[in-house]
Amino acid sequence: MIKKAAEKFYLALIFILLYAPILTLIVLSFNASRTRAKWGGATLHWYQELFKNxxxxxxxxxxxxxxxxxxxxxxxxxxxxxxxxxxxxxxxxxxxxxxxxxxxxxxxxxxxxxxxxxxxxxxxxxxxxxxxxxxxxxxxxxxxxxxxxxxxxxxxxxxxxxxxxxxxxxxxxxxxxxxxxxxxxxxxxxxxxxxxxxxxxxxxxxxxxxxxxxxxxxxxxxxxxxKPEMYALSTLLFISVLLLLLLINFSPKDSSQKARKQTITRRSRALAFAFKRVIPTLLVLAVTAGGIYYSFQGQKRSKQKVIVYNWGEYLDPEVITMFEEETGIDVIYEEFETNEIMYPKVQSGAIAYDVVCPSDYMIQKMLDNGLLAEINFDNVPNLKNIGQRYMDKSREFDPENKYSVPYCWGTVGILYNKTMVDEPIDSWSILWDDKYRDNILMQDSVRDAFGVTLKYLGYSLNSTDLDELTEAMNLLIVQKPLVQAYVIDQVRDKMIGNEAAIGVIYSGEAIYTQNENPDLEYVIPKEGSNIWIDSWVIPKNAEHKENAEAFINFLCRPDIALMNFDYITYSTPNTAARELIEDEDIRNSKIAFPDDSELEHCETFHYLGDEADAVYMDLWNKVKSK
Missing domain, CATH: 1.10.3720.10 (MetI-like)
Structure with missing residues (x-):
């Protein structure tokens, strides 16, 4: 009896481990909220959006x-x-x-x-x-x-x-x-x-x-x-495979041997027919449809095009449609996840991108290595809408403002849950408080992690002094037992779902999380932080440079910059677009648009050279391996 119960328990456990993640995915496909951390009610919206995507x-x-x-x-x-x-x-x-x-x-x-x-x-x-x-x-x-x-x-x-x-x-x-x-x-x-x-x-x-x-x-x-649409797609794929398996393995029970033989014969004939007629026909139809589709797409695309390489979820898709309709220039769009993934693809020259959106320090690196072309600003008259404050800040990585146009900017700070943190936060020191053990989220990024620690120690986040970097490394090692997880974008969902009390986050993400969870508060620590700027640049090997400049000029238009701000929630350097923001709380938000006093001790990341980058990476590996 005990043995049978144990066998059933073991079998049930195996099925739970196998199918619980799939069941979770299916449930999330019906969740009205975009974040997995919050249930917004049941909906079929994501299935509709899937076929529109x-x-x-x-x-x-x-x-x-x-x-x-x-x-x-x-x-x-x-x-x-x-x-x-x-x-x-x-x-x-x-x-x-x-x-x-x-x-x-x-x-x-x-x-x-x-x-x-x-x-x-x-x-x-x-x-x-x-x-x-x-x-x-x-x-x-x-x-x-x-x-x-x-x-x-x-x-x-x-x-x-x-x-x-x-x-x-x-x-x-x-x-x-x-x-x-x-x-x-x-x-x-x-x-x-x-x-x-x-x-x-x-x-x-x-x-x-x-x-x-x-x-x-x-x-x-x-x-x-x-995206929730991916949950919907995965659910449909799972159901399709499940139905196929049920059809293949379905066998009517019959005690008669003759009936079983007849069933086997019918099945064999059906399979033979499928292999000889149905499957080849479907393959031919699929290939033919594919050929027609790609031929149609080729005719549909204009000879004018621009190849864009941008961060994921960093531009409103409707903006691309509007640009194509207004200019007749076809946009070929590709996304990257980190500057470090983007750089070697541009450097290799395997793909001639026309316009790319790197961060400040990476722009400096690309300049130093001769990878960028000067922008003809006669083709970018809408540059006048970019605030002088941001153009001046850009000189730290583009000294003459010849190679880049600011697109988004923001800060790195602390996001904390007011129901889980019973004290005001104004310092990075909270990240080393044992009271919040296993409730702290750190950025899984070498420059961000060291930048936070260096500013806490009173050093520059662009330090190349080995003693200062070693001190920062040791402090990160001391902090590691307190950290729940090193994350990137996942900090957003975890904080919304009250899975952690404190997280290091980008200001644009903080705006989104506050909209989903009003208990969250964002602060730039008094020791200072990183102020970052992502800008549009044109690689030297771009084959459609004028089209790239037309694309950058289009994005600098106030109404278009506002659309992108509403879509990605990261701060816009376009002062004309900021004036168009109808919600006064957002237009004057200290998170989206902090004043100069809050940015007094903030710095922009600089490219420190390959040797320094190697030192940073070596020290970071030591932190992660402890």
Whole structure:
């Protein structure tokens, strides 16, 4: 009795571990609130928004199309290769099978980076075609591995007999050999399709702007905060797979052996019909539809275009639509998660971005390395709307204001829950208070973490003094047992859901969290902090420079800057746009627009050089490893 109860408990535990996350995801897909930390009531809104979201639907379609095309082509090439290898002498067959196995034994990241470097070396622009080529290359060995065992089981004498009876080699192959190896071919196709559908690493390294698959889209969403539409999409995918499994495994119970045989026969015929007629038809329709879709998109796109590389969720999508309609310039839009991810892609020149939005210190680094082009401000008359205060601050990283145009700015401070913190906060010292153990959230960023600590110690957040940095490192190590988690955007949801008492956060995120949870308060500590500026720049290798300047000029228009402020809640340096803000509390918000007295001890991050960056990273690794 106890044994059976234990078995049932163990089985229930396994199912809970397997399906609890999926159930959570399904529940969140019906949550009216955008944040997982707050239940806003039941709704189908996110399912409606899913089908309106062009980025997600485009990623879904691209995923299916790439998987189908790569699987078909890889199956054809792989089958032909398997036949060729099988016909070789034993030692050559062993050699080539060894070569075939190498890609499957290698880490995917090796193949991804290798293919990316190959495309760059031959000056092939990264995009849909490079992903397709990479997936075909990746899938071919799996097809060969599936077909080879079936080839070994075929009787060569039967094929030769067909030739002796007058059949052509091609006719004899399709009538004698192909039926025998068909199960292996189908198995190879399904394996290739599945591998392509599920791939992230190779896609990540070989994709270009304007193209995403579900894996790369979900990865970027996780880094910046998952949209509720993704919960809806995942729910639909889970239900689709579940229904498919139920249909495949459904079997009517019948005690009669004859009835079972009839059922098996009917099922075999149905499967045979599906493989011979339905599946090929669906594949042809899908490929044809894809070809029509991409041809239509190609005709729809104007010859004028601008390739934009921006932070995730950092521009109102409606602004892009308005720009395209007003100018006739097509926007190819791509997102990044950190400056450190953006920089090597621009530096490599693999993709010629026309306009990019880095942060202050990264702009300085790009300038020092000769990666930026001067902006022709005759094409950016709306620059007059940017406040002089922000142009002057930009001189810290762009000394002559020739290479950048401020887009958003803000501060780094402390967000705290007034119901969980019973004292006024005005200092970074609260982050080392043992009273709030396991209730403190720190930014998972080397410069932000060290910047906070250096300012608390009374040093510059741009310090390169090894003694000062070591002191900051030791203090971060002392603090680590008190920290609940090192996070990036997740601090937002955790603070809204009352999962922590104190968090280091960007001011724009603080505005959003206060709207969701009125118990939250934001403060810039008295020791000072980081004041950051994200600006638009034009890479030196930009191919559509005038279009890039037209895009920057459009974003500097007061009404457009206001739309972006309302969408992303980060402070705008556009003084004309600030005057258009109708809500007086927001227009005069100390969080969004702190006065000079609050910014007195604040600094902008500087690029400290590769050597200093290496020191910072080494010390940060020591903190994280403790």
């Amino acid at each position: 062009e980025a997600i639907m485009s990623a879904l379609y691209s995923t299916l199309l790439i998987a189908l095309l790569s699987a078909l082509i890889a199956t054809f090439i792989g089958t032909a290769a398997a036949i060729g290898i099988q016909s070789m002498k034993r030692k050559f067959r062993t050699f080539y099978m060894g070569l075939t196995n190498i890609p499957m034994m290698n880490a995917e990241i090796v193949m991804g980076i290798s293919l990316m470097l190959l495309f760059i070396a031959f000056r092939i622009n990264l995009g849909f075609s490079t992903i397709l080529i990479a997936h075909i290359t990746f899938n071919i060995p799996y097809v060969i591995l599936s077909v080879m065992p079936r080839l070994k089981q075929t009787n060569r004498h039967t094929y030769e007999a067909a030739l002796d009876l007058g059949a052509s080699p091609l006719y004899a192959f399709f009538k004698v050999i192909f039926p025998d190896i068909l199960p292996g071919v189908l198995s190879g196709f399904m394996l290739a399709f599945t591998m392509s559908l599920d791939d992230f690493v190779i896609t990540h390294f070989t994709k270009g702007p304007g193209i995403d698959t579900l894996s790369t889209k979900i990865y970027s969403e996780v880094r910046k905060g998952i």
